[in-house]
Amino acid sequence: MMRHYLTWENLIIATLFIGLQVGIWAVYADPQIGTETTPTTSTALVFEPAEPKLETGEKIPLSLHGASGDIVWHSLKGKIEGRGDQVYYLAPAAPGKDTITVTDATGNTATLTIEVSGFLDLQIHNVLFLLFVGFVGGLVSGFIGSGGAFVLTPAMMSMGVPGIVAVASNICHKFPKALVGAMKRAKYGQVDVKLGIIMGISAEIGVLYGAHIQEMIKTRMGDAGSNLYVSVVFVVVLAIVGGYVLRDALKIYRSGNMAEQEEVTKLARWVQSIHIPGTMMYFNSLKARVSVLITIPLGFATGMLAATIAVGGFIGVPSMIYVLGAPSLMASASELVIAFVMGLGGSIKFAWSGFVDIRLAMIILAGSLFGIQLGAIGTTYVKPYMVKLVMGIIMVLVLLSRALMVPIYLSTLGYIDKIDTGIASVVSNISFSMLVGALLTGAIIVLYALWSGWRAHAVEEQAAEVAAMRTSFSLPESTIASQGVFDRMLVASDTSEFSAGALRQAINLAQQDINQLYVMSVLVSNPEYESLVPQLLQNEKQPLLAHLDQVKVQAQQAGVSCEALLRYGTTPYEELVAEAEKSRMSVIVMGRRGKSGVMRTMMGSSTAKVIGFSPVNVLVVPRAAPTISGQPIVVGVDGSRYSERAAAVAKQIAQFLNNAPVVVVSVVYAQHDAARREEANQAVQQTVDSFQAEDIKAEGIVVEGRAAEALVGEATRRNADLIVVGTHGRTGLERVLVGSVSERIIGLASCSVLVVKT
């Protein structure tokens, strides 16, 4: 496994990566932040107060005496507010020494050293705000690979955190966040680690160079110049790249082919066709070899942008998609690797200079890790063009936000007429709100995409599950119908107590011979219900599945193999009857509801319907019915063909139960005449004879009374454990109503009743 990774290519990448980190320490071991050029001092300039001491984040007025003309104030760590010889100084979040440098129109300069003690006082609302922005930023980063940082830095600065500490703390939360996000998305197979590291290394060099340019501009043109540079870069880059990305996303959306494989651009195909010997490297995400001489400038530009506007991904992701030919999802996931490499390097750089406020970084991280996990999960539900859409929209909104600020900076630098401070402040607030709005818009789209994708997926899964639920037992349809009465038993089972007796009886019967059971439960549902409230259906399904598992265990413990089936259906009896017919069952075994009085004489409506519609015999087992062992079997006869069929089945059962004794019962009413009684006697005698011919012990009896009561009474007197009766066919009205006698028998009997279908 290890050998697989020990290639020359990987070794070079690792060496470059480590070398770069070491290089950063070496460069920053002597931080330019700490080195201050000795000013050409002039005693003419005097500060008041002369030796100020203050806490982190504190604001004090500063005056300068003896200056002539315009004065340029510069603070190394803190912030200067205002112009002229009276300004406000805002102490940095970090304690330590800060240096203020002033230069007047005649070139006189002076420096003031300020002692800043204490820590940035974190208020609870600050913490909550950072957690929230961290979460939203994380959500967007998890989805498009970067973003969030452009809001976090100004957000922290608005709390009084000095710019450099805000940037440092932001970047220090960024690399662990990117690490977690990259690992999460690697699980979904979206990350090209090699491409990420290669681009990351060149991006890190880009960051260092970008930061150097920033510092140069700041030294030459001050804060406003630096801000102007940042804004112009923002506007130009975002206008070109953002506009292109958004146009592409909208084009895909309008074409309606959102689900189709993304097309590799002509540019990417050309790039992939360039062969520069000695520089070619294979990348999984591109499924092609590309020269590193092409990835290096792309990574460098990503780093430059990251150093300038804190979001390198705005170049990194589109360049991987459009220039190299990577799929959107892989590009945004690999950007997280770039962000990690860049972020780690940047964090080391800033931490070496002591600018990282780890508390701020970790508070943001607390929120952003929740967000990045969610954003990463979101990518598994969306179509690839969504990455482009979210990125494009954010980029364009950020562009507008920064474009608003350009005139303000131009005016500060004196390139255009001075803009009123009030207006400038309003514009600045609008611009910041737009930044926050851009991030929130991105987050809302991501959440919506996640939600709708998740719902669509849940409905799909549900449909697949429902389709699976419509399956039958493993018996092939062509199976020859069974011969014995209990050869193939279909037990209707639910979680109620009423089906427990049926299961017990079926297991007992299966143990006698075939050792096989088929158990079925039906979950009442309909297609609309399934799609609207899948969760509810799921909740109802769980107990049934658990019940079926329990049934299997119970059967297996009794040495009976059991196949269980859970079906969805609008009407349970239809499902049961259909399955019995399809799988050519020999008998349906089910329970009976009702215990006493009126209830006792009425069967459960499902039971009645199953008997009415079933093509096969139905064994109805009351909850506390005795085990069927043939002690004895009572069969009701009335001379009809239905009762002849019942007698024939009773004979089979008697043989099945090792020649169990049979009592043949016929019932006559008190008002019946002698001829009718004689008919009954003959019917009984014929049946008894047919039993005896098969060596089955049988006796016949004609009792007087109401049919059902008399038959059940006889069965009770003889402690019978099974009553066998015939019933009508399955046509017309009879199909709906079980013969009233059979219905009453089932309702009254405390033993099992087998209803024989003709």
Next chain:
Amino acid sequence: MGDAKTRALTKTFILGGASALLYLILWLLSEHIMAYSQQGKWFFIIPIAIAFVFSAVHGAFTGYFWDVLGVKAKSVKK
């Protein structure tokens, strides 16, 4: 199935607890940590190490957190 859910819940609680503990320690020791890390130079290791440790523990916790809440990645059936 129930067991797997219980195990996931237990892991979530343990990682959540560990994460909360880390934040508590950071809060209690913040003065010392800040004092050292702001000296810069080789003390850069302090914030970097903290970031790595927090990302491992809190990252694992947040992963389980969404999982336990039922927010999972789309399952691809093969």
